Amino acid sequence: MTTPFFGPSSFHRNRNWLQWTIARLPFSLIRLSGALLGVVWYAGSTGHRNTVKRNIAFAFPDWPPVRVNQTAKKAFRHFGLTVLETIQLSVRSPGELRKYFRIEGMEIIQAELAKNKGLLMISAHVGNWEVGVQMMACFSGRDVVAVAKKLKNRLLDDWINATRTRLGANIIYKKGAMPAMVGVLRRNGIVGIHIDMSRQSDGIDIEFFGRKATATPAAALIGLRHKCPVLPVTCLRDRGGKIAVRVGQPIELVRTKNLREDLKTNTQIMTDLVEQTIRNNPVQWWWLQKRWKDYYPGLYPEHLRRRAQRLRKRLDRKKKMMGRNKQTLT
Numbered sequence: 001m002t003t004p005f006f007g008p009s010s011f012h013r014n015r016n017w018l019q020w021t022i023a024r025l026p027f028s029l030i031r032l033s034g035a036l037l038g039v040v041w042y043a044g045s046t047g048h049r050n051t052v053k054r055n056i057a058f059a060f061p062d063w064p065p066v067r068v069n070q071t072a073k074k075a076f077r078h079f080g081l082t083v084l085e086t087i088q089l090s091v092r093s094p095g096e097l098r099k100y101f102r103i104e105g106m107e108i109i110q111a112e113l114a115k116n117k118g119l120l121m122i123s124a125h126v127g128n129w130e131v132g133v134q135m136m137a138c139f140s141g142r143d144v145v146a147v148a149k150k151l152k153n154r155l156l157d158d159w160i161n162a163t164r165t166r167l168g169a170n171i172i173y174k175k176g177a178m179p180a181m182v183g184v185l186r187r188n189g190i191v192g193i194h195i196d197m198s199r200q201s202d203g204i205d206i207e208f209f210g211r212k213a214t215a216t217p218a219a220a221l222i223g224l225r226h227k228c229p230v231l232p233v234t235c236l237r238d239r240g241g242k243i244a245v246r247v248g249q250p251i252e253l254v255r256t257k258n259l260r261e262d263l264k265t266n267t268q269i270m271t272d273l274v275e276q277t278i279r280n281n282p283v284q285w286w287w288l289q290k291r292w293k294d295y296y297p298g299l300y301p302e303h304l305r306r307r308a309q310r311l312r313k314r315l316d317r318k319k320k321m322m323g324r325n326k327q328t329l330t
Contacts, residue, residue, distance in 0.1 A: 022084055023091040027100065030088065031241050034081025042076035047302050052076070052287040054299050059209040060282070074283040078237070082128050085243075089130055090163040094138045101131050105247030109140060109190075112229040112250060118185030120230045121247075122219045124196035124274040125286035127236040130164065131243045136190055137169035143189030144169040147177050147218075149197075174202075178218070185228050192233070193219050195267075196274050197289060206268045209275060212295045220266035223253050232273050236281055248273075 025033065042049055052072045057063065112119055123129055137144045146164060150173045151157035161171050172180045181191045195216055203214030223230040232248040254265045278285045290300045297304055
């Protein structure tokens with residue numbers, strides 16, 4: 001019996017073949033292929049294209065439509081390159097990583113770790129954020145843990161976690177992550193967390209590009225309670241197309257006797273750093289996320305329609321169940 005090319009039984013075989021092929025492409029061809037993938041993505045996905053354009057126009061209201069469209073097209077080319085780079089990351093050796101990526105500020109990391117309080121690194125979905133976890137695991141010599149959201153697709157979640165952890169890092173899911181993060185810090189390890197995505201249910205109100213949004217207070221809470229250094233980290237692509245993992249100086253956290261206000265103030269400080277990074281590198285942020293949907297749902301009409309459809313389906317199922325229950329009782 002012939003094994004089908006597509007399907008769960010052949011997923012790992014096809015994935016390994018794809019990784020092997022892409023990993024051996026020269027860097028110049030990866031850049032070209034990534035740009036081509038982004039062009040196709042931009043042309044073929046109306047929903048994603050509209051989301052990116054609306055987000056950019058919302059964040060930069062003074063920009064003319066021509067600049068918004070140009071930035072969106074460049075962002076998709078960046079997205080395409082990021083996808084191919086991430087596939088390469090799944091098989092690259094530490095020696096190969098040194099050729100394509102570099103760390104700027106390793107001396108800052110070493111100086112802060114010498115204080116024996118652990119290290120909290122905050123970052124955002126800018127550049128290729130997947131690089132940072134692997135680089136830190138390779139070159140820090142410490143326990144490295146990254147906090148991530150569990151993906152709905154199990155096969156994709158398994159693959160991305162295998163990629164992130166293949167060189168020694170560990171992944172913990174957001175739900176219930178606090179005890180594990182604290183444990184790593186107590187062992188003088190490194191915890192990485194992205195702060196540019198958050199749901200209204202587990203975030204606090206901040207301003208992002210002058211608009212109301214939510215952000216996770218987890219980084220501020222850990223920094224305040226455990227008094228560990230908090231370092232901003234970016235993984236930005238330079239003009240040559242390679243990724244530079246840049247480590248900034250420790251953030252001076254504001255400490256008063258009001259924890260609620262301190263969480264808000266320090267989360268805003270961290271968010272402002274992310275915003276400035278995006279303003280300096282607007283092409284490299286993950287504009288595909290619906291960052292302002294909690295307070296500006298009209299910005300994403302497709303999302304509203306899908307949500308309304310899901311609600312109608314739930315109501316229909318509920319009505320059917322009630323109808324069956326009535327029949328059973330009679």
